[in-house]
Amino acid sequence: MQAKSLSGGQETLCINTTKVYDWIVNEATFDIPMCVDLDDADCNDVETVSCEVEPRKAVVLDRQDREFIIDGEPITLQLVTIQKTFEVTVFVTKTNGKACQVDSQTFTRCEQVILCAPDGTKVKVDYTDVDCFVCVFECKCNDEGPLSLDLGVTVRLCQSIQSTFPVTLRIDADFCQPRDILPFNPTCPAPVIPLQCPVLFPTTDE
Structure with a gap:
């Protein structure tokens, strides 16, 4: 069956969507x-230390306004201060190969970026990759206590930062058309004779 064409059909629509004012992708590194x-x-039992x-x-x-000259044109952008919080969990692998979680702590760090993000816009941070590693560690034997x-610890964040605002747009749009139906020609199976039980039935009269 051929899909009926809706070519030429248009409608003026008002739709609610989100406008992206600005968008950057960068990498941030924090030392903790x-x-x-x-x-x-015992300190001698500690082989390696890792983190998540x-x-x-x-x-x-x-967010604070800052004046810039870009391509010879003056423009007002915003210096945006973003507070980021993350939880770091530490694992110790002992010399016997046993690994165990020893602690989990929450840290907060701040970062500043330049965006077109005037008041009223929403700044959204999405992490595309998050990782951490233990750069150095030192085990200390205390006279009292454990x-x-x-x-x-170094935390590395690959991130996408957008400033957005909800808008209502008026557009002239074509109607979408359904796709053509894929051809499908089923093959009828040949008749199949059920398995017989000749040893049991029918019997041969002697």
């Missing part, structure tokens, strides 16, 4: 000092 306690290990990071929702703290690890 951490100190965690080790309850059931889980980001939380970013919050815009401030052992402790002093860590230098």
